[in-house]
Amino acid sequence: MTTEQLTTGQIARPSAIGSFVSDGLTVAKRNLIKIRRVPDLLIFTTLQPIMFVLLFGYVFGSLAGSGASVQAGYREFMMAGIFTQTIIFGATITGYMMAEDMQKGVIDRFRTLPMHPSSVLFGRTLTDVLNNVIVLIVMSLTGLIIGWRLHGGALHALWAYVLMLLFAYALSWLFAFVGLRVRSPEVVNNASFMVIFPVTFIANTFVPSQNMPSVLKTIAGWNPVSTITQSARENFGNLYALKGNPQPTHAQVDKQTAYTWALQHPDLYTLIWTVVLLAVFVPLATSAYKKAVAK
């Protein structure tokens, strides 16, 4: 614990919570104006998942078999995987934007204002949740067009979306921390690409992970990307889409697909990750923010 945190903590600020929320909303509003003025990023982040849905759905789908119904089954199967991969990439925007604000001196200005020290991060991560919501809607519509269907009921589907957004939110704090510690926004992009690609592929996102070589199979079995996808598949009723018979609601998951404790309890496991990420990176990002100065 640095002395800065201790000394700041000694002063009772009656409106600390209020300031945290209202400052955060002010910052979020500024970020949203920015999205409106420069829609490129939003357009890119929504076009990319559409492209992935189509590309993976039809290219990998042809691997699943030659029958049209088998390929349609694959497209249903991989939707949950694409959702997960995309919202994880969405979380990297947080890091990119923080690094950009640092570089441009905007953080310096914020830091000389009497704001709550976490509110800039709160506003930033909040914006990126909204961004992810838009992306999820666009992807869902694309999925529906190519034959993806919800077989598990609206509430289950809603829970699947909420779980994805929660995890992405926690991940945003990790990337905020990264963004505050690197020298330029481009570094965030390149570094996150290197990490996120393997993490989202060594999982059950695009292929059933039980057929992977043993080491990869184990990693995939404990990868939170897998558990989010698993949970989404269960809740969407797409778990057995590959076999052409979508289960009605919450199917009894067989041991072959769910070969780890994590995959057997995907919701709980994902929530544990979410809480741990937040517990670690909210304080770390806040402390990095307090020391951040433009290079």
Next chain:
Amino acid sequence: MTDAVTADGLVKHYKEVKAVDGVSLRVPEGSVLGVLGPNGAGKTTTVRMLTTLIRPDAGSATVAGADVLRDPQEVRRRIGVSGQYAAVDEHLTGRENLEMVARLYHLPRGEAKARARELLAQFRLEDAANRPTKTYSGGMRRRLDLAGALVARPPVIFLDEPTTGLDPRSRGDMWEVINDLVGHGTSVLLTTQYLEEADRLADNIVVIDHGQIIAEGTADQLKAQVGGERLEITVADPALLDQAGDILAGVGDGAVETDRHSRRLIVPVSGGTQSLLAAVRRFDEASITVQDIGIRRPTLDDAFLSLTGHRAEQSEQSDEADVDNDNDNDEQLELAR
């Protein structure tokens, strides 16, 4: 009179580099302190410590009565900061920028709007108020940034190189705005590498070099440190330099400085125009052709030169190499005069 800003023995070292090495200063309430120094001297680091952006390794400071180390949040409530980067959001309009800053100072919504309107008018940005600031000129951005610093009517303002990189006209505009501020009782600490700027705006000046204060006083006091008036002549024929030197020794009251390369002679004088006339008469009698002759009063530039051994605006390259975050931009070649 109380002090709006006090700093005692501020130190900030980055690895081997002593960016700031024991800086102490005072800004009496309602006055302007100019912190003058070349790139990399430690000006920005000093301002960043006083504005709570970085923690000093040693020393203490108070701003508007609040302790910078113990109560940074209270300091932030009482200061306005405008930096050399013009930290305005380029995608927001001028109005949106100011309203955002006002909200972050916790002004109620209506008041924030009113204050933004007021400042846009005061800084002649009304016509551009609803345009994204990326369409603004450099001078307009600086004005907007300064307006942002004034949103909460803070008693103390920090201006870090407010005119670096601006063209002379925009610079003049900024000076007017700053002068106006001071007229309203605001205390200002401003850093600059332009001697003319310090001379124009500051009541007191501290000269900083290599992280240490090497001189302080009013502009006049600093000028006095380099001595009084000097008589400077340039002779046409280099062969007559020594003879001319003898003549000048008789007119002036100090050692004659000779620069053979530019055929120039300098001597301290106390008689002002009388000394000038006497010199002209004697050169005439000796039939020495004088190319140029004049009385020079020392400028702050001379003071700086004699204090630091180098000119203010031409610091050596090695001085800048990541000494601190001072002025990464490439303005060092730009001359104020």
